[in-house]
Amino acid sequence: MPAAEPPGSDSGGARHPERKRTWTSPRPWRALLPAAGVAYALVAATTSAFTGSADLVTALPIVTLAVLVIARWPWRAFPRPPRTDPRVAHPHPWRAWVVLFVAIVAWEVADYAARASRADHPTLSSMLDAVDRHYGFKALVFFLWLCLGAAIVRRGARPQHRAPSGQGPGPS
């Protein structure tokens, strides 16, 4: 008889194929999403900031994400991943990311607050503005933004506490 699973674990998919199929099997239309995202980013890159068309092509994904978040995310947050999850077994798996995030924000604020010109103190926005002047780069940045939005919706909808291949908990 299998041991009871810790709350939040997703190992049930291995024991119950039908559940895994329900949760993770790709639907046919999902294969078209990347292509649709690329096409949308290519169109969006043709617009210029501070125009109605730019507002429209940017607002559409924002509204879509808001609708998806309301529709797909649970109202209650998920329980913490179990300590046995190999991805979070280390006591401080987030520390390095937090330190890096704080450093980036600190430097962004320092550059933003500096009294010299923006050319001397570039912020992330000003550097991306320079990148966005090139159509291809702007399309790429827009596509990456769409990808991040899709990942946010997916990750928040169902946590996947699956073990990496070969590192999963063995039978008990």
Next chain:
Amino acid sequence: MSSALSYAVWAVLGLATLGLWVRSHASGSSPARPAVVLERLATVPFLRVALVLTWMWAGWHLFAR
């Protein structure tokens, strides 16, 4: 002060991000993978709201206004 220092710091931060990204994918590494970090942010109360609002603001700021 010239812009060289500012760009140098941004370069260091970019390299640190890449290095952390690579290190997180090494077996037995301590930093969580970016996907795990994102999942954590997206499933914690308040943080997930901040995450969505940040994504929305970033897009609006970069591409619209």
